Amino acid sequence: MSSLSENVRNHRRRVGLSQEGLAEEAGLSVGVIRKVEQGGNVQVETLHMLARALGTTTSSLFATEAPEPVHVNAGDGPKLTELRRALMPPVGLIETLAEPEQVMPLPAIQRDIDDSHALYHADRYDSVAKRLPGILRGAEAAVTFSEDDEARQEALAVRANAFLLAGKYLTQIRRYDMAYYALSQGIRDARETGRKYVAATGVVGMGWLLLRQDRFDEAERLAAATAEEIEPRLSTATPGQLAVWGELLQRVASAAMRNNRPDVAKEARRMTATAASALDVEHVNFREHWTTFGPVTAEAKVIEDLSLIGDARGVLHRADEGVVGRKALKKYGRPSANNWDRHRLDVARAHALLGSHTDAMDELNAIKRSSPEWLRHQSMARYIMGDILTGRKRTLSADMREMAVHLGVGG
Known part of the structure; x- marks a missing residue:
């Protein structure tokens, strides 16, 4: 195992830089370099700057140390107990402990999912948290008590949507282990029912989760492989297909940019712009894809790249121009509130x-x-x-x- 401080020090010595030289190349103070090499805490943004100065990927600097002990009072306590029970029920030698009285009509479950998406994007996280346990239990019961294979396939499709909603919410509130479970189950359900684009939108969510965990290599590879698998023919593609493809390309670009792979990021952003321009406006349909996607979202992510490398003047120069300008929003539509x-x-x-x-x-x-x-x-x-x-x-x-x-x- 190697620590962050050792990784930075070894890379610095390998390229023949002193601490002062690295500070100058990275645009940081010598004090920050000393802090890093002495084992102090550092933001990932600082690691991006060090990686660029050292000519390596950001992920190569990450530590592989044992984690600190978890304190007794750490965790969620009772806040997410019901959601945890519904998402990850006990599993034994028989089916999971679903009850027949929990079975709800599939259209009713899907309506609850759709309503919860609207609540999520309206910044009403408490309402989403309260609805999710019932949605997940209802979807699980529908699968468990399906009368035949056709009914089971329909139930699995709804359960996939329920899992993806849970994964979106849990990633946003940074409960990453629970989010990973929800997203992976949603992707598997969608794959089993042959719903390739629903599975792909789950991969978009998985890419977001991996980015938040600083797992840049994996996020890039996963999104790139999936984007290649579903790449549509532009002349015949539906808006939903273009949106999912564009979202995946955005994950490729974001991961590559954070991992100091600017050439990969630039090409992915170029392809993202192609997908966005084929839409003309921001497209939204949460049953088809993860969030809104279109020209405004694509440009906002290009500006995010400028922010990532610390180009503050570049951010401000582009922030109120072109498709992200407030006047242009009337023409192109607003992206999701989160974006x-x-x-x-x-x-x-x-x-x-x-x-x-x-x-x-x-x-x-x-x-x-x-x-x-x-x-x-x-x-x-x-x-x-x-x-x-x-x-x-x-x-x-x-x-x-x-x-x-x-x-x-x-x-």
């Missing part, structure tokens, strides 16, 4: 990097007004707020104090 809010977080980060704390707070407050619960789950928001608190020389304004409390960031 748009993430884009505006990139804008807020750019302002913070340039010392424009008032502008950064304007962006954070706008997101808080529309998506307060989503914002609480965003580590980038906490990083931005932490930078504002650290760099602020004057007394904090009232909205800065309120935002710090909302995000759980200490001053």
Whole structure:
């Protein structure tokens, strides 16, 4: 096993750089390099900058150390108990413990899934959490008590949708082990029923999960292989098929960019733009694909790449131009709330990097007004707020104090 500090030190020595030389190449302070090589905590964004300076992939710097002990009070406690029971029921020598009275008509379960998607994208996470156990139990019972193979196939298709909804919610709230289980089960159910594009949209979700776990190599390979498998003929493709393909290409680009593979990312973004331009507008159909996809989403992700490499001026230059400009949104349609809010977080980060704390707070407050619960789950928001608190020389304004409390960031 090797630690992060050892990996960075070994790569630095291999390319013949001193700590001062690496700091200059990476655009970081010598203090940050020393902190990393002494075993201090570091953001993944900092590792991206080190990887570019060292000419290696970000994942090659990751540690393979044993984890710290889990504290007794860590975990969710009773908050997700019912969802955990419904998602991962006990399994013994007989079928899982579903009850006949839990069987619901499949159309009713699917309506609950559709309604829960709407709640999720309306930032009503508590409502989604309350609905999910009943949805999952109903879908499980429908599969268990199917009368024949045809009925079982239909039930499996609905259960796949239920699992993918659970995976989306659990990834968003960073319960990654539960999310992995839900997504993998959803993909398997969709594959078993021959619903290739439903399975592919599950892969989009799996790619998001892997990105959040900094598993960049795996995210890129999985998304690339799936995108190749489902690549549509542009002249005959449906909007849903184009959206799933485009979403997968976005996962390829995001993983490659984070892993310091800019050439791969650039090509994937080019292909994503092809898929988006074939749609003309933002397309949304959560039964067909993971989220909204179209020209605005594709451009927002290009801007995200600029944010990732620390090009704050580049972010601000493109943020209100072209298809992401507020006037153009009337023509192309708005992306999902999550994608748009993430884009505006990139804008807020750019302002913070340039010392424009008032502008950064304007962006954070706008997101808080529309998506307060989503914002609480965003580590980038906490990083931005932490930078504002650290760099602020004057007394904090009232909205800065309120935002710090909302995000759980200490001053």
